[in-house]
Amino acid sequence: MAKPRVHELAKQFGVDSKTVMEKLKEMGEFVKSASSSVEPPVVRKLKAAFETADNNNDKDAGKARTTSHTAPAPAKKTSHTAATKSADASDSKTAKVKAPSPRTAVARAAMSSVNPAAAKAVAAGTAAAKKPAKKNAPKAKSAPAARSGAKGENATAGIPKPVRRPNGAPRPGNNPFMSKQRMATPTPGDIPRPHPMSRPGIKQDGNGERRGRGGRPGQGGSERRGRGGRPGQGSPRPGQGAQGAGRSGNGGSKWGNRSGAGAGASHGSGGSRSGRFSGSAPSGPAPSNGPSRGGRGRGGAAGAFGRQGAKSSKSRKAARRAKRQEFEEMKAPVIGGVRIPSGNGQTVKLPQGATLSDLAEKINVSAANLVTVLFHLGEMATATQSLDAATFEILGEEIGWNIKIVSAEEEDRALLQQFDIDLDAEADEENLESRPPVVTVMGHVDHGKTRLLDTIRQTNVIKSEAGGITQRIGAYQIHVTLNDIDRRITFLDTPGHEAFTAMRARGAELTDVAILVVAADDGVMPQTVEAINHAQAANVPIVVAVNKIDVDGANPEKVRGQLTEFGLVPEEYGGDTMFVDISAKQGTNIDKLLEAVLLTADATLDLRADPTMSARGATVEARLDKGRGAVATVLVQQGTLRVGDSIVAGKAYGRVRALLDENGNNLDEATPSRPVAVLGLTSVPTAGDLFLVASDDRAARQIAEKREASERAAQLARRHKVVSLENLKEQFAKSEVDMLNVVIKGDSSGSVEALEESLMKIEVSDEVGIQVIHRGVGAITQNDVNLATVDKAVIIGFNVRPSRQVADLAEREGVDVRYYSVIYKAIEEIESSLKGMLKPEYEEVVTSHSEIREIFRSSKFGNIAGVKVDDGTVKRGTKARIMRDGVVTFNDLEISTLRRFKDDVTEVSEGYEAGINLGNFNDIQVGDIIETFEMREIPRS
Numbered sequence: 001m002a003k004p005r006v007h008e009l010a011k012q013f014g015v016d017s018k019t020v021m022e023k024l025k026e027m028g029e030f031v032k033s034a035s036s037s038v039e040p041p042v043v044r045k046l047k048a049a050f051e052t053a054d055n056n057n058d059k060d061a062g063k064a065r066t067t068s069h070t071a072p073a074p075a076k077k078t079s080h081t082a083a084t085k086s087a088d089a090s091d092s093k094t095a096k097v098k099a100p101s102p103r104t105a106v107a108r109a110a111m112s113s114v115n116p117a118a119a120k121a122v123a124a125g126t127a128a129a130k131k132p133a134k135k136n137a138p139k140a141k142s143a144p145a146a147r148s149g150a151k152g153e154n155a156t157a158g159i160p161k162p163v164r165r166p167n168g169a170p171r172p173g174n175n176p177f178m179s180k181q182r183m184a185t186p187t188p189g190d191i192p193r194p195h196p197m198s199r200p201g202i203k204q205d206g207n208g209e210r211r212g213r214g215g216r217p218g219q220g221g222s223e224r225r226g227r228g229g230r231p232g233q234g235s236p237r238p239g240q241g242a243q244g245a246g247r248s249g250n251g252g253s254k255w256g257n258r259s260g261a262g263a264g265a266s267h268g269s270g271g272s273r274s275g276r277f278s279g280s281a282p283s284g285p286a287p288s289n290g291p292s293r294g295g296r297g298r299g300g301a302a303g304a305f306g307r308q309g310a311k312s313s314k315s316r317k318a319a320r321r322a323k324r325q326e327f328e329e330m331k332a333p334v335i336g337g338v339r340i341p342s343g344n345g346q347t348v349k350l351p352q353g354a355t356l357s358d359l360a361e362k363i364n365v366s367a368a369n370l371v372t373v374l375f376h377l378g379e380m381a382t383a384t385q386s387l388d389a390a391t392f393e394i395l396g397e398e399i400g401w402n403i404k405i406v407s408a409e410e411e412d413r414a415l416l417q418q419f420d421i422d423l424d425a426e427a428d429e430e431n432l433e434s435r436p437p438v439v440t441v442m443g444h445v446d447h448g449k450t451r452l453l454d455t456i457r458q459t460n461v462i463k464s465e466a467g468g469i470t471q472r473i474g475a476y477q478i479h480v481t482l483n484d485i486d487r488r489i490t491f492l493d494t495p496g497h498e499a500f501t502a503m504r505a506r507g508a509e510l511t512d513v514a515i516l517v518v519a520a521d522d523g524v525m526p527q528t529v530e531a532i533n534h535a536q537a538a539n540v541p542i543v544v545a546v547n548k549i550d551v552d553g554a555n556p557e558k559v560r561g562q563l564t565e566f567g568l569v570p571e572e573y574g575g576d577t578m579f580v581d582i583s584a585k586q587g588t589n590i591d592k593l594l595e596a597v598l599l600t601a602d603a604t605l606d607l608r609a610d611p612t613m614s615a616r617g618a619t620v621e622a623r624l625d626k627g628r629g630a631v632a633t634v635l636v637q638q639g640t641l642r643v644g645d646s647i648v649a650g651k652a653y654g655r656v657r658a659l660l661d662e663n664g665n666n667l668d669e670a671t672p673s674r675p676v677a678v679l680g681l682t683s684v685p686t687a688g689d690l691f692l693v694a695s696d697d698r699a700a701r702q703i704a705e706k707r708e709a710s711e712r713a714a715q716l717a718r719r720h721k722v723v724s725l726e727n728l729k730e731q732f733a734k735s736e737v738d739m740l741n742v743v744i745k746g747d748s749s750g751s752v753e754a755l756e757e758s759l760m761k762i763e764v765s766d767e768v769g770i771q772v773i774h775r776g777v778g779a780i781t782q783n784d785v786n787l788a789t790v791d792k793a794v795i796i797g798f799n800v801r802p803s804r805q806v807a808d809l810a811e812r813e814g815v816d817v818r819y820y821s822v823i824y825k826a827i828e829e830i831e832s833s834l835k836g837m838l839k840p841e842y843e844e845v846v847t848s849h850s851e852i853r854e855i856f857r858s859s860k861f862g863n864i865a866g867v868k869v870d871d872g873t874v875k876r877g878t879k880a881r882i883m884r885d886g887v888v889t890f891n892d893l894e895i896s897t898l899r900r901f902k903d904d905v906t907e908v909s910e911g912y913e914a915g916i917n918l919g920n921f922n923d924i925q926v927g928d929i930i931e932t933f934e935m936r937e938i939p940r941s
């Protein structure tokens with residue numbers, strides 16, 4: 001029998017749970033809540049405490065309480081305690097509290113018609129104490145378990161010694177946080193053993209109600225599927241042996257011990273144990289299965305293996321869980337023939353590219369059932385197929401779960417946390433040092449962005465790195481003297497808001513200040529506006545460079561006026577945007593522009609970073625260098641990157657072999673805002689990939705590999721479109737190959753990405769699409785060709801070529817390799833080839849109407865319609881239909897023969913009479929209209 005809970009005790013004592021809890025606290029006992037169980041010795045103490053209180057305070061009330069707590073429940077406890085020390089030593093301690101004679105217990109319990117468990121206890125107690133209530137439990141008396149129980153009791157005299165403990169200290173046996181509940185160390189004599197013939201039944205889930213096998217009524221049987229059996233085989237609970245045993249043998253069948261177990265009917269768990277451990281025992285229950293089993297209640301399973309209740313808490317929990325699950329399942333709606341318990345709107349998070357198996361595992365249902373439900377929803381997927389968020393959403397709605405696909409960032413954050421990397425770790429205020437601003441140049445096409453970047457770089461090189469050979473690494477840093485102080489500015493070398501936005505899309509917020517270049521001879525143009533929008537969306541302050549002031553017709557004032565409309569009000573007009581008139585070509589006012597950048601940064605931004613942290617930042621550009629392997633230009637945002645660091649950038653990893661600046665100089669380290677080319681990565685990262693320093697090479701590799709795996713899974717989810725049953729036929733009919741697979745290889749990660757992005761924007765129709773199955777930086781390799789062969793893909797080489805060998809292979813395999821050096825050219829060609837891939841679209845064109853005026857019957861041809869062509873031209877061989885009273889009555893006919901008088905003709909025009917035969921179709925009437933039509937291909941626009 002389970003240990004009483006606080007609220008049960010409160011009921012017994014006629015007080016509320018709070019009072020009991022307070023009392024327990026006073027006694028130095030630890031209980032968590034009203035549903036916490038209380039160890040028998042504590043119960044005893046508690047009772048004593050309440051009784052004393054009762055006696056002292058209110059005799060009447062005390063009486064009432066005493067009466068109430070001597071009623072059923074205690075009887076249950078005391079009786080089985082007295083009888084079943086063997087099963088539950090802890091319970092037996094209860095006997096010490098009241099130490100009632102078994103007879104008293106029996107008498108009390110037997111009188112109780114209220115509590116069936118108490119009645120069970122009667123039998124148990126009786127049998128064990130050999131003072132049987134024979135009428136009630138004749139069999140139980142002779143059951144081995146009963147004897148064992150008696151023996152157990154004798155062995156310990158039923159009353160263990162209380163454990164000594166320091167005053168006020170929580171009693172170990174009552175402390176839910178104690179790993180070992182040592183209140184009831186069993187002695188060899190009271191350890192119940194499973195019956196030698198007993199064996200576990202079908203796998204049981206803890207409460208046994210579902211799968212317990214025993215089901216013999218006397219044993220309590222399995223509540224749902226127990227097999228039923230013979231009467232009088234002992235009892236899983238005290239009382240069952242007495243009452244249930246004597247009853248019919250059909251108990252324990254479908255509804256288990258409802259009938260057979262009698263008193264124990266409402267407590268399935270007790271019965272189930274029996275079902276598991278002794279249900280199949282031919283000679284009756286195991287020694288513990290008599291009244292003593294009932295004493296352990298749900299902890300009985302543990303007891304059966306000799307540990308008395310030590311596992312009870314765990315097994316009770318498991319039992320409760322299983323029971324709850326079963327209950328949930330029972331009330332779960334049936335979807336597509338399977339029951340899936342509703343999640344009741346709970347949220348479950350899945351990574352991108354998750355499968356039904358992943359979901360099944362998380363919500364503890366069978367993956368096969370989920371497949372069935374999805375099928376029922378009209379979508380087919382296997383358990384191991386990656387599904388997209390939309391499919392999960394539909395499924396979630398059906399089964400009551402709010403399924404959330406975590407974003408790639410969230411997933412990555414969690415991944416990094418596994419490696420003790422916290423992206424949100426705040427820099428230590430004390431360590432913050434000012435860093436140079438990072439600038440991006442944006443503006444409309446041809447307004448001079450590239451020229452400006454070149455001019456700035458060259459001027460600077462001439463100034464500070466005389467003789468140095470500048471190399472384009474994607475970013476560079478320059479020196480500016482402002483107020484006699486040497487300052488630095490970092491420029492990102494890829495102009496345009498596209499690069500800026502692509503970086504942001506990858507989470508790389510690198511830019512501090514944007515220089516908006518507007519040609520003074522052209523003014524504000526569409527891309528000027530786009531650039532403003534992008535910069536403003538990113539909260540990046542703008543400095544306007546009014547360029548080409550050297551050009552005739554340049555009108556810088558007009559530009560100022562125009563930009564005011566976009567919220568960029570020049571300082572001289574009272575606004576806060578700095579405008580500098582420049583000529584990138586002639587190098588005019590470049591120094592002023594740089595000053596303006598610094599002043600703007602100083603005025604609006606707090607550009608500080610902690611160089612002591614472990615370095616992190618973003619990849620600005622990356623490429624594969626023939627001699628040096630992967631070369632990635634990274635911009636350090638926090639910390640200091642050093643040669644020898646183990647780094648990860650997206651899915652690339654490696655150890656920093658060398659750091660080079662834009663002048664090709666080797667650096668030992670790179671501090672915040674410093675762009676450096678990193679050598680040593682094992683593969684080429686993508687522009688915008690964040691980089692960070694890992695603890696060691698292994699961690700770096702693992703992070704990269706895990707990222708790769710999750711990206712692949714996410715890609716799979718995108719690629720695997722779930723086939724919809726609704727249009728399955730249609731899709732089969734279309735053979736579903738309306739997807740152009742593409743492999744992109746390019747000279748730099750930036751170009752590959754730009755190309756991919758543009759390709760993805762091509763929209764021809766819903767029927768065809770582009771799928772980039774592989775992309776990379778470097779020459780077209782044999783692998784690329786192999787992949788293209790397998791996946792029937794086209795290879796696009798952007799500024800790269802294959803080796804002769806690889807080119808030969810591509811030719812042999814019939815792989816289409818296209819080479820481009822201009823993005824729009826590639827897009828144009830691919831778009832038109834996609835249009836070529838479209839299945840022709842047809843439309844029906846009605847070609848004539850002819851009214852049947854007469855019908856001629858011919859033994860050779862059948863009925864011939866004598867018609868006058870009302871409009872259009874009737875042609876032999878065209879499709880036709882019959883319209884009767886304005887309704888299409890017969891369709892899919894064909895003008896089989898067409899005659900003018902006696903001559904066969906191929907066509908008859910409007911206004912002429914003709915004889916039409918419709919092949920085997922003869923069901924024509926005078927007045928019918930023969931409509932002819934053709935299916936014509938619609939040219940694609």
Ligand SMILES: Nc1nc2c(ncn2[C@@H]2O[C@H](COP(=O)(O)OP(=O)(O)OP(=O)(O)O)[C@@H](O)[C@H]2O)c(=O)[nH]1
Binds near residue numbers: 444495550
């Ligand atoms: N006269 C004059 N011409 C300039 C100036 N700045 C740039 N140009 C010229 O304008 C043309 C376009 O300049 P780019 O620097 O390529 O312009 P862009 O904005 O980078 O153009 P995209 O890269 O196509 O977006 C080139 O021929 C430059 O030489 C200038 O200050 N004065």
